[in-house]
Amino acid sequence: MTIRKAAILGSGVIGSSWAIVYARAGLDVAIYERSDDFRATAMERLRTTTEDSASLLADTDTVDAVLARISLHDSLEAAVAGADFVHECIEEKLDSKKAIFAALNDCAPERAILATTTSSFPVSHFAQDLPCRDRCIVAHPATPPHLLPVTELCPAPFTADWVMEETTAFMRACGQTPVHIRKEVEGFVLNRMQAALVVEMLTLLRDGLIDPRDIDAIISQGFGLRWAFLGPLEGVDLNAPGGIRQYLERYGFLFTDRARDYGLGDILPPETVDALEAYTRGRIPVEALPEKVAWRDQSILALRALKAERGSVDRA
Amino acid sequence: MTIRKAAILGSGVIGSSWAIVYARAGLDVAIYERSDDFRATAMERLRTTTEDSASLLADTDTVDAVLARISLHDSLEAAVAGADFVHECIEEKLDSKKAIFAALNDCAPERAILATTTSSFPVSHFAQDLPCRDRCIVAHPATPPHLLPVTELCPAPFTADWVMEETTAFMRACGQTPVHIRKEVEGFVLNRMQAALVVEMLTLLRDGLIDPRDIDAIISQGFGLRWAFLGPLEGVDLNAPGGIRQYLERYGFLFTDRARDYGLGDILPPETVDALEAYTRGRIPVEALPEKVAWRDQSILALRALKAERGSVDRA
Numbered sequence: 001m002t003i004r005k006a007a008i009l010g011s012g013v014i015g016s017s018w019a020i021v022y023a024r025a026g027l028d029v030a031i032y033e034r035s036d037d038f039r040a041t042a043m044e045r046l047r048t049t050t051e052d053s054a055s056l057l058a059d060t061d062t063v064d065a066v067l068a069r070i071s072l073h074d075s076l077e078a079a080v081a082g083a084d085f086v087h088e089c090i091e092e093k094l095d096s097k098k099a100i101f102a103a104l105n106d107c108a109p110e111r112a113i114l115a116t117t118t119s120s121f122p123v124s125h126f127a128q129d130l131p132c133r134d135r136c137i138v139a140h141p142a143t144p145p146h147l148l149p150v151t152e153l154c155p156a157p158f159t160a161d162w163v164m165e166e167t168t169a170f171m172r173a174c175g176q177t178p179v180h181i182r183k184e185v186e187g188f189v190l191n192r193m194q195a196a197l198v199v200e201m202l203t204l205l206r207d208g209l210i211d212p213r214d215i216d217a218i219i220s221q222g223f224g225l226r227w228a229f230l231g232p233l234e235g236v237d238l239n240a241p242g243g244i245r246q247y248l249e250r251y252g253f254l255f256t257d258r259a260r261d262y263g264l265g266d267i268l269p270p271e272t273v274d275a276l277e278a279y280t281r282g283r284i285p286v287e288a289l290p291e292k293v294a295w296r297d298q299s300i301l302a303l304r305a306l307k308a309e310r311g312s313v314d315r316a
Numbered sequence: 317m318t319i320r321k322a323a324i325l326g327s328g329v330i331g332s333s334w335a336i337v338y339a340r341a342g343l344d345v346a347i348y349e350r351s352d353d354f355r356a357t358a359m360e361r362l363r364t365t366t367e368d369s370a371s372l373l374a375d376t377d378t379v380d381a382v383l384a385r386i387s388l389h390d391s392l393e394a395a396v397a398g399a400d401f402v403h404e405c406i407e408e409k410l411d412s413k414k415a416i417f418a419a420l421n422d423c424a425p426e427r428a429i430l431a432t433t434t435s436s437f438p439v440s441h442f443a444q445d446l447p448c449r450d451r452c453i454v455a456h457p458a459t460p461p462h463l464l465p466v467t468e469l470c471p472a473p474f475t476a477d478w479v480m481e482e483t484t485a486f487m488r489a490c491g492q493t494p495v496h497i498r499k500e501v502e503g504f505v506l507n508r509m510q511a512a513l514v515v516e517m518l519t520l521l522r523d524g525l526i527d528p529r530d531i532d533a534i535i536s537q538g539f540g541l542r543w544a545f546l547g548p549l550e551g552v553d554l555n556a557p558g559g560i561r562q563y564l565e566r567y568g569f570l571f572t573d574r575a576r577d578y579g580l581g582d583i584l585p586p587e588t589v590d591a592l593e594a595y596t597r598g599r600i601p602v603e604a605l606p607e608k609v610a611w612r613d614q615s616i617l618a619l620r621a622l623k624a625e626r627g628s629v630d631r632a
Contacts, residue, residue, distance in 0.1 A: 052610070055617050142538040143555070147616045150538035177537040179530035187570065189526055193516055193534055195570050198548055200512035202571055202583040205591065210505055212595035214495035216547020218509055221493040222458040222466035224547075227540030228619060229626075231532020232514055239459070254503065254511050255518055262578040267518040275521065279528035283630040294368070295629045300463045301371050302626065303544060306618055310545075313611045314599040 001111070001162075003170050004028065007083035009076070009100060011042040014117050015089035017144035020050050022085075023069040024057055024146075025174040030071050032079035039072050046070060053146055056175075076100075080108045085170060087139065088116045097126040105132040113163055113170075115139040119191060122184035123156035134160040137167055138181075140188055145176065152188050154181035229299045237280040238293050244280045248273055317427075317478075319486050320344065323399035325392070325416060327358040330433050331405035333460035336366050338401075339385040340373055340462075341490040346387050348395035355388050362386060369462055372491075392416075396424045401486060403455065404432045413442040421448040429479055429486075431455040435507060438500035439472040450476040453483055454497075456504055461492065468504050470497035545615045553596040554609050560596045564589055 006022040008015045011033040023029045033039040050063045057066065073079040080086055086108055090096055097118065104114055114136045116123065127136040137159050142148035151171050155164050164180070171178040181189050201215050226235050233244065240247035252268050259267040284292055322338040324331050327349040339345045349355045366379045373382065389395040396402055402424055406412055413434065420430055430452045432439065443452040453475050458464035467487050471480050480496070487494040497505050517531050542551055549560065556563035568584050575583040600608055 052613060053617060055621060142534075144613075147613055147620075148538050148541055150534050152534075177533050179526065179533050182525050185525055189520060189531070190534055190538065191570060192520070192574075193513065193531075194539060194548065195574050196512050196516035197509065198552070199571050199574050199578070199580070199583060200509055201548060202588060203575065203580050204505060204508070206583050206585060206588050209498055209501055210495065212549055212592055213599075215505070215509075216549050217493050217495050218458075218466050218468075218506055218547070219543045220545060220547045220550075222464050222506065223510060224540065224543035224545070225464055227535045228544035229536060229540070229623065231534070231536045231540075232510065232517060233528055233532050234536075236514070254507060255515050258508075258511050258515050259519065262515070264515070264519050267515060267522050269522060272518060272522050276528055282632055283529075285631070288629070288631075292629050295626070297368060297460075297463055299622075299626050301369060302622055303619065304463075305371060306615075306622055307545065310611070310615050310618065313604070313608050315601070315604075316598055 001084070001166050003084040003113075003166070003173075005030065005083045006085045006087060007032065007080040007108075007112075008087050008089055009079070010089040010091075011038050011045075011072070012089065013144060014141070015087075016042065016046055016049060017146040018087050018089060018117065018141075019046060019070055020053070020066065020146040021174050021176065023066045024050075024061060026069070028069050028071075030073055030079040030081075030083065032073050032076050034074065036074075039074060042072055043067065043070075049146065056146070076103055077107045080104065080112070083109060083112050085113045085167075086115065088114070088118075092118065092120060094121055094126060097121055101127050101130060101132075101136065105130045108132070111135075113137065113167055115167065117141065120187060122154065123159065124184060127156065128158075133158050135163055137163050138188065139167060139171070139178075140190065141176070142190060149175065149177040150179060150190070151176045152179050152181050152190050154184060154188050156184060225300050225303055226296065228303055229296060233276060234280060234283060238289060238296060241289070243277070243286045243289060245273060245277045248276070317400070317482050319400040319429075319482070319489075321346065321399045322401045322403060323348065323396040323424075323428075324403050324405055325395070326405040326407075327354050327361075327388070328405060329460060330457070331403075332358065332362055332365060333462040334403050334405060334433065334457075335362060335386055336369070336382065336462040337490050337492065339382045340366075340377060342385075344385050344387075346389055346395040346397075346399065348389050348392050350390065352390075355390060358388055359383065359386075365462065372462070392419055393423045396420065396428070399425060399428050401429045401483075402431065404430070404434075408434065408436060410437055410442060413437055417443050417446060417448075417452065421446045424448070427451075429453065429483055431483065433457065436503060438470065439475065440500060443472065444474075449474050451479055453479050454504065455483060455487070455494075456506065457492070458506060465491065465493040466495060466506070467492045468495050468497050468506050470500060470504050472500060541616050541619055542612065544619055545612060549592060550596060550599060554605060554612060557605070559593070559602045559605060561589060561593045564592070 005028040008019050008031045011031050019029045050066050123136045127133045138154040141151045168178045204210050236247050237244040256268050321344040324335050324347045327347050335345045366382050439452045443449045454470040457467045484494045520526050552563050553560040572584050
């Protein structure tokens, strides 16, 4: 399957951002926008955003060429005609999702993938009873997707395997980093990850342990400088000479104690430790870890120089 | 109080890193290292680390000049003689901390601040009974401190106010970002923040929802690109037109629901919302938020260019 045309439903912040992702990958993009006011401003908004992120265009591409691939429509039927990939980006209300997927069932091309950018509703909450349900999938990005590559793909139990596979390949071809969520879960994974950190922050604030400015600094002047380059798992892999298995033997209690307090049970069974060892050692052998530490350190230094250059727009 | 000489106890990864922080700020630094083998290799290790991070030296400074400010000692008494600030960086064992602080009580200068870089033991666990206890404080960094600015300062109930104030000013003068932990708490705050994220990751892995590589990518190809520049609180302040108060009205349930599951009670009482509003609006007025969004977006683009340039040392 080759995806040549994408249809996007909704021209808000996320819909516009996806339009740029697909148009700069060379696809034709048709946006359905029912609001006259939104439709009237959409091209100008798209131009500004594409200009501001022009450094991500291919060398041979231009802002004008990208925008020329995008069309706007006041009719759903017209927008999805001939589309291989439909991405629903309308308001986050269950009834609205239900209605628009029912309409897609009737008017979208028979083989088109029907994706939703929802951040909260699993596909089975709104497409369960539709004949097109095997082609429905969640493709939810970090915001905004034209700047942040990671995109979580979550199938319903009834989503066809080929839909997951094609969507994965399509996202990669567009320069995104697709991640697979294997089961439908409340908030999927992206929002759960952010929530985990923010819940801890709010708890410490409520308990009077630290000020808001200081707790933000722990990330933006601390862990954030590492996490810009390394996920936390490959990060802790560098914090013991023997890699992650040794790290977890020494410091795993930091995590298991907390999990017990939260009623999460045993979060470090031997299978998980084995999986983490296989993952990290598959990336880099233990004898090369000092090389990765040196790479991390030089990366952090380069980021500090970049941050010094960019300064801040805060008043205080 | 002017801090002109620092003594560091222990020449391991953290002790050496602190030595560079203080020496590049222009201080004389005396390191106490009891191991002959460690002492023999210390200067070479310090040279390599200082050379590798030479971009952080002042324009008028050189690697040789920084190293010339550092001396090594096999006697605790000799190292701390004349020191204004003592930073204990020995092994993470309670008995060892107790013994060395008892020794410091006898041999450190009478007005010296006595800091510990411990990541797990509050000062009251090992200095409670010492006459010098009012001068004792935790100064625990992100690792390694010569690259990551954030440093948590945690006093015991008996630590004098001037010690907190002077240590804060000293850390700032050395280019660190000190954050205040108001009460002694297990793992202080830095480790709790990292643990919050890793606990969530391990739970999702154990439950088979996602693969390790994908969960790392959610940070390193997603949130980490934001958190390199913005703490999560000032980050969500940008995710609603009206700022953090409006964001929490709309999406606060993402956090409060989770907190309830974990038995953490109400983490968003009105006082916390008010404090967050005061903090964010103190940084930047609501009408300037679009300017901060544009700054964030350009920062992310610059970071993506930097990441593309640095590549990866992973084999797969």
